[in-house]
Amino acid sequence: MSHLLEIKNLQVAFPTHDGLVRAVSEVGFTLDRGELVAIVGESGSGKTVTSLSVMSLHNRRTAQISGQILVQTPGGIIDVVTAEEPVVRALRGKTVAMIFQDPMSSLHPYYTISNQLGEAYLIHNKASKKEANARAIEMLDLVGIPEPAKRAKDYPHQFSGGMRQRVMIAMALINNPDILIADEPTTALDVTVQAQILELLRKLQKEFSMGILLITHDLGVVAGIADRVNVMYAGRIVESGVVDEIYYRPLAPYTMALLASIPSIAAKGAGQLPAIPGQPPSMISQAPGCSFQPRCALTHLVPNGLCLRVMPDLTEDEPGHFARCHLDLATRTRAASEARANRIAGGRA
Amino acid sequence: MTGYVVRRLIFTAVILLLASAAVYAIFALLPFDPAALTCGKNCRPNLIEANRIRLGYDKPVYLQYWYFLKGIFVGRAYGIGSAAFVCAAPSFGYSFRQNQCVTSLLTQALPVTISLAVGALIIWLVVGVGLGIIAARFKGRWPDTLSSVFVLVGTSLPTFVTGLMLLVYVKIKWSLIPFSLRDYVSIFESPFGFLKIFILPWITLAIASAAIYTRLTRASVLETLGEDYIRTARAKGLSEKVVLRKHTLRAALAPLATIAGLDFAALLGGAIVTETIFNLPGLGRMAIQAVVDYDLPIVVATVFLAAGIVVVMNLIVDLLYAVIDPRVRVA
Numbered sequence: 001m002s003h004l005l006e007i008k009n010l011q012v013a014f015p016t017h018d019g020l021v022r023a024v025s026e027v028g029f030t031l032d033r034g035e036l037v038a039i040v041g042e043s044g045s046g047k048t049v050t051s052l053s054v055m056s057l058h059n060r061r062t063a064q065i066s067g068q069i070l071v072q073t074p075g076g077i078i079d080v081v082t083a084e085e086p087v088v089r090a091l092r093g094k095t096v097a098m099i100f101q102d103p104m105s106s107l108h109p110y111y112t113i114s115n116q117l118g119e120a121y122l123i124h125n126k127a128s129k130k131e132a133n134a135r136a137i138e139m140l141d142l143v144g145i146p147e148p149a150k151r152a153k154d155y156p157h158q159f160s161g162g163m164r165q166r167v168m169i170a171m172a173l174i175n176n177p178d179i180l181i182a183d184e185p186t187t188a189l190d191v192t193v194q195a196q197i198l199e200l201l202r203k204l205q206k207e208f209s210m211g212i213l214l215i216t217h218d219l220g221v222v223a224g225i226a227d228r229v230n231v232m233y234a235g236r237i238v239e240s241g242v243v244d245e246i247y248y249r250p251l252a253p254y255t256m257a258l259l260a261s262i263p264s265i266a267a268k269g270a271g272q273l274p275a276i277p278g279q280p281p282s283m284i285s286q287a288p289g290c291s292f293q294p295r296c297a298l299t300h301l302v303p304n305g306l307c308l309r310v311m312p313d314l315t316e317d318e319p320g321h322f323a324r325c326h327l328d329l330a331t332r333t334r335a336a337s338e339a340r341a342n343r344i345a346g347g348r349a
Numbered sequence: 350m351t352g353y354v355v356r357r358l359i360f361t362a363v364i365l366l367l368a369s370a371a372v373y374a375i376f377a378l379l380p381f382d383p384a385a386l387t388c389g390k391n392c393r394p395n396l397i398e399a400n401r402i403r404l405g406y407d408k409p410v411y412l413q414y415w416y417f418l419k420g421i422f423v424g425r426a427y428g429i430g431s432a433a434f435v436c437a438a439p440s441f442g443y444s445f446r447q448n449q450c451v452t453s454l455l456t457q458a459l460p461v462t463i464s465l466a467v468g469a470l471i472i473w474l475v476v477g478v479g480l481g482i483i484a485a486r487f488k489g490r491w492p493d494t495l496s497s498v499f500v501l502v503g504t505s506l507p508t509f510v511t512g513l514m515l516l517v518y519v520k521i522k523w524s525l526i527p528f529s530l531r532d533y534v535s536i537f538e539s540p541f542g543f544l545k546i547f548i549l550p551w552i553t554l555a556i557a558s559a560a561i562y563t564r565l566t567r568a569s570v571l572e573t574l575g576e577d578y579i580r581t582a583r584a585k586g587l588s589e590k591v592v593l594r595k596h597t598l599r600a601a602l603a604p605l606a607t608i609a610g611l612d613f614a615a616l617l618g619g620a621i622v623t624e625t626i627f628n629l630p631g632l633g634r635m636a637i638q639a640v641v642d643y644d645l646p647i648v649v650a651t652v653f654l655a656a657g658i659v660v661v662m663n664l665i666v667d668l669l670y671a672v673i674d675p676r677v678r679v680a
Contacts, residue, residue, distance in 0.1 A: 093586035105577040
């Protein structure tokens with residue numbers, strides 16, 4: 001059985017004046033129908049570059065992309081990396097749809113909502129403007145816009161942020177896509193609105209039986225709704241697995257550090273929140289070793305300075321649970337459970 | 350909306366009042382006697398005094414200004430008895446140098462300037478915006494480089510250089526365009542004659558502005574192409590052509606409409622250099638001649654007209670912007 005989306009050994013690089021920026025390296029994962037896969041990582045870790053690659057929205061002339069991005073379509077499997085522009089265009093908005101981080105700026109300020117939604121429908125369907133408009137109103141109703149027929153005639157600036165994100169979702173889903181990429185869909189929204197939008201996504205996923213690829217830096221969001229998680233650091237996946245495994249038994253030192261830096265209600269006292277020291281590495285001149293090594297708390301446990309010399313492979317340390325680390329599994333598991341105990345006790349205050 | 354327009358029109362009237370008053374004040378302060386200028390070399394004191402009374406220069410300045418304002422609405426009569434004559438409303442006074450009512454001089458000059466301005470505007474918008482879009486579309490490739498050469502040349506050449514070069518080479522040395530017997534022909538009278546007169550002045554005016562508009566358009570299109578909603582448009586599966594035409598251009602060209610409106614207004618006030626080089630009897634040449642001649646009524650009238658055009662054009666541009674961008678529409 002083939003997957004809805006299968007990415008194999010994706011590399012994305014952009015030439016700049018300062019040199020080649022290797023934004024994404026050796027990224028691979030799959031997405032199946034009805035599944036919600038999250039990509040988590042800090043800014044610049046390659047999450048968005050990966051998602052834009054799936055839509056082939058990078059500048060095709062300048063971006064250097066290799067590997068495979070296999071998308072299942074009714075007409076067979078298409079490799080987005082090598083496919084011609086018209087083929088990819090037929091895919092965009094139809095098989096793979098996307099919603100973006102900032103709903104304030106992602107809608108065109110000069111056109112009405114019904115115009116923008118209708119346009120998305122008309123590209124991929126032979127329909128009249130009237131039918132497209134009716135479909136737009138139907139979608140607005142589905143995503144919970146009150147008085148959809150009336151609001152469809154409004155312009156984006158007449159909507160609130162949360163409502164605009166609903167409009168974006170309506171637009172993305174208007175052609176019943178199989179894959180929805182949600183690139184930080186809640187980052188620009190209030191916390192209460194965030195919850196509503198996530199709930200809406202979950203609900204619609206069931207209705208449309210889509211696979212959702214959720215890009216986020218918010219571990220709280222991931223814990224709530226994801227099935228599987230890929231943790232990215234410096235353009236590479238450093239850990240990948242089922243959401244509970246990642247949260248309760250993280251195997252990559254980076255994931256452990258990330259989880260340790262989540263504010264905890266249990267941790268009492270006015271202590272400092274633990275942060276990962278240092279900065280993410282430059283994506284231009286990458287050192288040969290593990291890219292997380294300079295900030296890693298466990299690197300001193302690895303003998304012979306292996307971390308400095310060799311980038312560890314992504315290995316299946318436990319069934320279905322992959323991590324990228326030289327350290328032996330037992331030591332890592334112990335470190336993870338200690339960190340977790342500390343977190344719960346609020347010991348690192 | 351109506352209230353907004355009314356407010357803006359009142360504002361226009363105030364601006365015109367201030368502008369004309371300022372010109373009046375400047376001329377009142379100048380150390381010369383307007384009545385003495387009415388009769389040239391053969392002036393005798395009694396003739397000067399007679400003209401002074403006839404043209405109202407014996408009155409205090411504020412009264413002269415008042416008569417000027419009144420004349421705009423009700424017309425103005427000069428002299429008494431058989432020597433009397435009337436400049437009908439809207440009267441902007443009487444030019445003693447040209448021995449004509451200023452309004453009739455304006456109605457002769459205005460079509461020339463309008464023809465010049467409209468033609469130049471069309472050329473510079475087509476060339477400037479067109480090149481700008483191409484440059485943005487092919488950023489960093491040869492069409493972009495070529496357009497930046499044009500921008501450099503166009504912005505560095507002042508109109509008195511391009512105008513004279515075109516005149517000397519195209520018209521005189523190479524005789525590509527035959528000389529016209531008249532200095533102005535209406536487009537309705539003879540389209541070909543019209544073109545013959547105006548093509549070089551248009552190009553002269555258009556080159557400099559087109560260069561600036563190329564740069565403005567390129568920057569604006571590139572900025573818009575980087576907007577999130579353009580990425581959204583691409584993500585829908587739209588072709589690059591539709592993304593550029595429907596989604597990019599409207600947003601990118603909106604700010605240009607404002608600038609174009611104001612530039613056009615400035616041009617309607619008279620293109621002094623171009624009109625002088627090509628001997629076009631337009632507002633600019635009329636104004637500069639009037640300044641040289643101390644012909645106060647014409648100077649006041651041209652300032653009044655130019656200011657009026659700029660302010661009204663400003664209003665039109667603002668209203669137009671609301672049509673283009675729904676966000677600025679008044680609720």
